[in-house]
Amino acid sequence: MALQGSPDPGAVSGQYYQAIIDSLPDALLVLAQDGTVVLMNPAAERVFGYSRQELVGHDHRIILAEGYRLGFQRFFKALRAGGPESSYGSPFEAYGLRKDGTEFKGEIACGLLDIAAGHCMSVSVRDMTHREEPDDGLREAMSLLSATLESTADGILVVDTGGQIAGVNEQFVSMWGIPRELLATHDDEAVIRYVLGLLKGPQSFLDKVRDLYEHPLAESNDVLKFTDGRTFERYSRPQKVADKVVGRVWSFRDVTPRLAAQDQAKQALADLAEQAEQLKALAFQDPLTGLANRKLFHDQLAESLRGNRSGTVDVLLLDLDDFKEVNDILGHHAGDEMLTEVARRLRSCVRPDDTVARLGGDEFVVLLTDSPEPDDVAESIVASLNVPMWIDGTMLRPSLSLGLASASRDVVAASELLRQADVAMYAAKAAGKNRYMRFEPHMMTALVQRTDMEAGLRLAVDSRQITVHYQPVISPNLGEVVQFEALARWRRDGNLVPPGQFIPTAERSGLISAIGMQVMRHSFVELQPWLAGDAGRSVAVNISGVQLKDCTFAERVLRLADSCATAPRQLVLEVTESVFFDPDAHVIRQLDLLRDAGVRVALDDFGTGYSSLGRLQELPVDAVKIDRSFVSMVRTGAEKLPILNSMINMAHSLGLTVTAEGIETAAQANYLTNLDCDSLQGYLFSHPEPESGLELALLRSADAIDQMRGIRLEG
Numbered sequence: 001m002a003l004q005g006s007p008d009p010g011a012v013s014g015q016y017y018q019a020i021i022d023s024l025p026d027a028l029l030v031l032a033q034d035g036t037v038v039l040m041n042p043a044a045e046r047v048f049g050y051s052r053q054e055l056v057g058h059d060h061r062i063i064l065a066e067g068y069r070l071g072f073q074r075f076f077k078a079l080r081a082g083g084p085e086s087s088y089g090s091p092f093e094a095y096g097l098r099k100d101g102t103e104f105k106g107e108i109a110c111g112l113l114d115i116a117a118g119h120c121m122s123v124s125v126r127d128m129t130h131r132e133e134p135d136d137g138l139r140e141a142m143s144l145l146s147a148t149l150e151s152t153a154d155g156i157l158v159v160d161t162g163g164q165i166a167g168v169n170e171q172f173v174s175m176w177g178i179p180r181e182l183l184a185t186h187d188d189e190a191v192i193r194y195v196l197g198l199l200k201g202p203q204s205f206l207d208k209v210r211d212l213y214e215h216p217l218a219e220s221n222d223v224l225k226f227t228d229g230r231t232f233e234r235y236s237r238p239q240k241v242a243d244k245v246v247g248r249v250w251s252f253r254d255v256t257p258r259l260a261a262q263d264q265a266k267q268a269l270a271d272l273a274e275q276a277e278q279l280k281a282l283a284f285q286d287p288l289t290g291l292a293n294r295k296l297f298h299d300q301l302a303e304s305l306r307g308n309r310s311g312t313v314d315v316l317l318l319d320l321d322d323f324k325e326v327n328d329i330l331g332h333h334a335g336d337e338m339l340t341e342v343a344r345r346l347r348s349c350v351r352p353d354d355t356v357a358r359l360g361g362d363e364f365v366v367l368l369t370d371s372p373e374p375d376d377v378a379e380s381i382v383a384s385l386n387v388p389m390w391i392d393g394t395m396l397r398p399s400l401s402l403g404l405a406s407a408s409r410d411v412v413a414a415s416e417l418l419r420q421a422d423v424a425m426y427a428a429k430a431a432g433k434n435r436y437m438r439f440e441p442h443m444m445t446a447l448v449q450r451t452d453m454e455a456g457l458r459l460a461v462d463s464r465q466i467t468v469h470y471q472p473v474i475s476p477n478l479g480e481v482v483q484f485e486a487l488a489r490w491r492r493d494g495n496l497v498p499p500g501q502f503i504p505t506a507e508r509s510g511l512i513s514a515i516g517m518q519v520m521r522h523s524f525v526e527l528q529p530w531l532a533g534d535a536g537r538s539v540a541v542n543i544s545g546v547q548l549k550d551c552t553f554a555e556r557v558l559r560l561a562d563s564c565a566t567a568p569r570q571l572v573l574e575v576t577e578s579v580f581f582d583p584d585a586h587v588i589r590q591l592d593l594l595r596d597a598g599v600r601v602a603l604d605d606f607g608t609g610y611s612s613l614g615r616l617q618e619l620p621v622d623a624v625k626i627d628r629s630f631v632s633m634v635r636t637g638a639e640k641l642p643i644l645n646s647m648i649n650m651a652h653s654l655g656l657t658v659t660a661e662g663i664e665t666a667a668q669a670n671y672l673t674n675l676d677c678d679s680l681q682g683y684l685f686s687h688p689e690p691e692s693g694l695e696l697a698l699l700r701s702a703d704a705i706d707q708m709r710g711i712r713l714e715g
Contacts, residue, residue, distance in 0.1 A: 027125040033118065035060050035073060047106075047127050049099035060123075065095035065103045070167050072110070076121050077164060079112040096125060104129045155252040158239065163213065164188050166247055175232070175254055200225040212236055216245045223255075230256045286358040288336060289343035297357035297365055301414045304369050305407060311370030316378055317421035318402035320385075321433040323362040326396065328581030334391045338398060341391075345384045349377060365421070378404050378436040386434070401428040402436035423447050454509050457502055460490055461514045467491065468522040469688035472701045473540070473659060473681040476673040479709065481701050483572065484530075485540040485681065486523040487688050488515055513547050520557065524564035526691040531570050540572040540602065545579040551586045554593035568598035572623070576604050580619055591620050602659070607647060617654050623678075624651050628662025631682075637667035648675050669708050 021028060027044035029037055037055045045051060048063045061069040091109040098104065105128045113120040155172030159165055165188050173183065176198065182190060196202035205224065212218055216238055224232040232252045239247040284296035292300070304313045320342065327335040339362065346356045346364060355367035366381070368374050381402060388397045403424025407417050424439040427446065431437060460466055466488055473483035490497045506512040523539045531537050547553055561568055573594065579587055591601055602623040603616075607630055616624070626647060633641055651658045660672045663682030672680060685704045686697040 027127075029055075029060065029123045029125070030113065031060050031072065031076070031121045031123060033076070033120070035076075038120065044125070047098075047104075047125060048096065054099075063097055065097045068094045072121070072123065074160065074164075074166055075110050076112075077162075079110065079121065093128070096127075153253070157250040157252070158247055159250065160247040161213075161216070161245065165191065172252065175252060198226055198228075200227055208234075212248065216248075224252075230254060231259055286343075289340055289358050291343050291347075291364075292355055292357035294357065294359050297355060297359070297367060298414060300355050301367055301418070304367065305412060305414055305417070312368075312374070313407045313417070314368040314371055314374035314377075315405050315417050315421040316366040316368070316374070316381065316402055316436075317405075317418065317425050318364050318366075318381070318400045318436075319425065320362040321399040321401055321429070323398075325578065325581060328578070330392060330394060334394070337391045338389065338396065341389050342385060342398060345387075346381060349380045349384050365418075374404060374406060375438065378402055378438075382434070382436055399434035401425050401433050403428060403439060404436055405439040420444075450505065453497075453502060454505050454511075456492055457490065457505055457511055458509065460492070461511050461518070464518065465490065466515055466518050467690065468519050468526065469690050470523075470527070470539075470694060470697065471681060471688040472686050472697050473679050474685055474701055474705060475679055476669070476677070476705075476708070479705050481685075481698055482536060482679065483538045483540055484523075484527060484694075485542075485574070485688075486519050486527075487542075488519045489688075489690075507544055507546055510546065512544050513550060516541070516543055516547050517556065517560070520560060521564070524561060524566045527694075528564060528566065530694065531566060535567065535570070538570045538572050538600070539566075540574050542574045542604065545575075545587060548575075548579055548587040548590045551590070554590045554597075557594060557599070558597055568594070569600070572600045572602050574602045574604040574625065575621075577606075577619070588620065595620060595622070606651075616650065616656075621656065623657040623659060625681075626658065626660045626677075628682075631660050631662045631668055631672070634665075634668045634671045637671045639671075644672070645675055648672075648677055652676070666704075666708050669704075673708070 021041050024041060024043055027047040028039075028041045029044055030039035032038050037058055037060050040052060040055055044055070048055070050063070055063070060072060064072075091107050094106055094108050095103050096106045107126040107128055109124040109126075111122045113122055153171065155175040156167075156169045157165065157172050158167040168183075172178075173180075176195060178191060178194060182194060196205060199205055201224075208220065208222060212220060219235075219237045221233070221235050224234050226232070231254075233255050235251040235253070237249055238245045239249050284293055285291070286293045301313075301315065320338075323335065323338070326338055339358070342362075342364065343356070343358065346366065350356060350366055350368065351371075354369070354371070357365050357367070359365055366377070368377060371377060382400065385398045385400050388395050390396075403421040403426070405417050405420035405424055420439040423443045423446075424437045427443045428435050428437040430446075437443075467490075469487050469489050470484040471487060472481040473485060474480065475482045488499060488503070490502050503512070506515050520541050523541060527539050531539065550556075557571070557573075558568060561571060573591075575591075595601060600622040601620060602625055603619060603621045604625050605627045606624040607627050624647075626644070630641075630644055630647070633639065633644075648658050657678040659679040659681060660668075660677050661681045663669050663672070663680045663684045665684060668682075669680055669684055685701040689697040
C-alpha cells in the first residue's frame with residue numbers, strides 16, 4: 001500500500017522520462033507512418049529553428065535538405081519489413097534544413113516504436129556542424145544529381161530491391177499521368193495498377209519486371225505500347241552502391257513523335273519511289289497509247305543488234321494513210337481514239353516479248369527478234385487495221401503503209417535499219433498505200449532520186465526556173481475561151497518533170513508557197529493583154545492549204561494583182577476540199593478576205609472528197625470543177641448518167657457555176673453541154689501551152705467549138 005500523501009509513482013515516472021527527453025542534447029522527433037511529426041524535444045527546436053507548434057502535425061520533409069527527403073520513408077519501410085529484431089537501424093549521415101534555409105550535416109539514428117496508436121519511428125538527429133565543416137562537394141553533387149533528374153526529358157523511376165518505389169522525377173509523373181493524390185498515398189500497388197491500365201500489353205510489362213528482379217544484374221531495353229497510341233522506349237539497369245545491388249533504375253522515353261516522323265519519312269520515301277517509277281514509265285512510255293516511246297524503242301533496237309545473234313532482227317515501220325483527215329473532219333479527240341485502238345490491234349498481232357512503239361503522231365514501229373515469219377506479222381497488221389472501227393458514231397476503216405526491214409547476222413547500225421524500214425514504208429505509199437513492202441536496195445535509189453528532186457526543185461525556185469503553161473477553158477454558150485488555167489511546169493536538164501512528181505515534193509518541202517506566187521506573177525504578166533481585152537475573162541491558179549496557212553496570203557495576192565493591173569474579179573483560185581477541213585482559222589479567213597475583194601474560189605476535183613455533195617452548200621466557193629473521173633464515164637454520149645445531172649443541178653441550185661475538166665471527145669463535150677454545164681476544159685480544145693503558144697491554143701479551141709457546134713446542129 002502506498003503512504004498517504006506520497007506522489008503517484010506513474011506520474012513520477014512520466015515526468016522523469018519527459019525530463020530525460022527534454023534534457024537530451026540531440027534533437028529527437030517521433031514520426032507517424034505518413035511522415036507527420038507527432039513529438040519533438042527542445043533540442044529539436046534549437047537544431048531546426050522551428051517551434052513545437054510549427055513542426056508538430058506537419059510533414060517532416062521540410063527539415064530535410066533536397067536529395068534526402070525520401071530517405072526516412074524508405075528507412076521506415078525497411079524497419080517495418082525487418083520485424084522486432086530490426087527495430088533500430090545503424091546511424092547514417094544526412095543533411096538537415098533549418099527554418100532560416102541553412103543546411104547542416106547531421107548524424108541520424110532511427111528506431112521503430114510500437115504504441116497503442118500504431119507504429120511510429122523515433123528519429124534522433126545530432127548536429128555535426130561543430131565536428132567538421134559541411135561537405136560542400138557532396139551537397140553540390142546531390143543538388144546536381146537532383147537537378148539533372150528533374151531536367152531530363154526521360155521519366156525516371158527508382159525501385160528498391162523489394163520492388164517498392166524509392167523515387168521518381170517530375171517527368172515520369174507527367175509522362176504516365178499519375179495523379180498526385182495517388183502518389184501521396186505511397187500505395188505502390190495502386191500506382192502499378194494504374195500504370196498497367198495504360199498499356200496494351202500489361203502482362204508482358206509485368207513479365208519483364210519479374211524477369212529482371214530474378215536477374216538483378218541484368219539490363220534491358222524494350223518498347224511499351226499504350227492504348228492511346230503512344231510508344232515509350234523502356235531502359236532498365238541495376239542500382240549499385242559499392243558493388244552491391246540496392247535497387248533498379250527505370251528510364252522511360254516517349255518516342256511517339258520520333259516514330260511518327262520515321263513513318264512519315266518512310267511514306268515519303270515510298271511516295272518518292274512511286275513517283276520515280278511513274279517518271280521512269282513516262283520517260284519510256286507513250287502517254288496516249290501506253291506503248292513504248294521513241295527512246296525505249298531505240299534502246300531496245302540497239303540492244304537487239306548488239307552481240308552475236310542466232311536469228312534476225314526485223315523492224316516494221318508504219319503510219320496511217322490520210323490520218324490528218326480524221327483529225328480535220330471528226331476532231332482530235334476522235335484521232336486520239338483511233339490511235340489508241342490502232343495500238344491495241346498492233347499489240348494483238350505480235351508476241352508478248354516483241355516491242356511495239358509509237359514514234360509520234362500516227363507513226364508506229366514494231367521490233368521483232370528471232371521472229372520465224374516477219375512477213376506474216378506484217379500481213380496480219382495490215383489485215384487487222386483494215387477492220388472497221390466505230391468512233392463517235394462514225395465508221396472508220398483505217399489503212400496504213402508499212403515498211404519492213406530485216407538484219408540477219410550482218411552488222412547493221414540501228415539507224416540504218418530504221419532508215420531502210422522508212423524507205424520501204426514510203427515505197428508502200430507510192431505503190432498505192434494500204435499495204436506493206438519489204439525493203440529492197442532499189443528503193444534506196446528511189447529515195448535518192450526524191451532527195452535529188454527536192455534539191456533540184458529548190459534550186460529551180462531560187463533561180464526562177466519554174467515556168468507556166470496555160471490550158472483554155474471554153475464557154476459552150478458563148479462559144480469562146482473565157483478562162484485559162486495556169487499550170488506550173490519545171491524543165492530540168494531539157495526535160496519537163498511531170499507535175500505529179502514535183503508538186504508533192506514542193507508541198508513536203510514547203511516550196512509550194514514560193515512556186516504558187518511565181519505562177520501567179522507569170523500569169524498576171526503573160527495573160528495581161530488577153531485579160532485586158534474583156535473584163536469577163538479570167539485566169540485560174542491552183543493553191544494549196546499550205547499557202548493558205550500564211551496569214552498574209554490574201555494581202556500578198558491582192559497586192560500582186562494590183563501591181564500587175566489585174567482586177568481581183570479576173571482571178572479564180574482553185575482549191576481542193578481538204579483545205580476546208582483544216583482546223584487552222586487562218587485558212588478560211590484568207591479565202592473570205594479574197595472573196596470580199598472580188599476574187600472567186602473554185603472547188604477542184606469535185607465529187608472525189610469526203611461528203612462533197614452534202615457539204616457543198618456550207619463551203620465558201622463560187623464554182624465547182626467536176627473531176628475527170630466522172631467525165632470519163634461518158635463514152636458514146638448515149639449513156640444515162642444521173643450522177644452528172646445531179647451534180648450540175650445541185651451546183652446551179654446553190655448559185656455556183658460548173659466546169660467539167662478532162663474533156664477529150666466531142667461526145668463528152670456535147671453530153672455535158674446538154675446538161676447545161678457552164679464551162680468545158682480538156683485536150684479536145686487544147687493541151688496546156690506556154691505563153692508563146694497562146695494564139696495556137698485559142699485557134700485550136702475555136703476549131704473544136706465549131707466542130708462541136710456542127711455536131712450539135714447535125715444532131
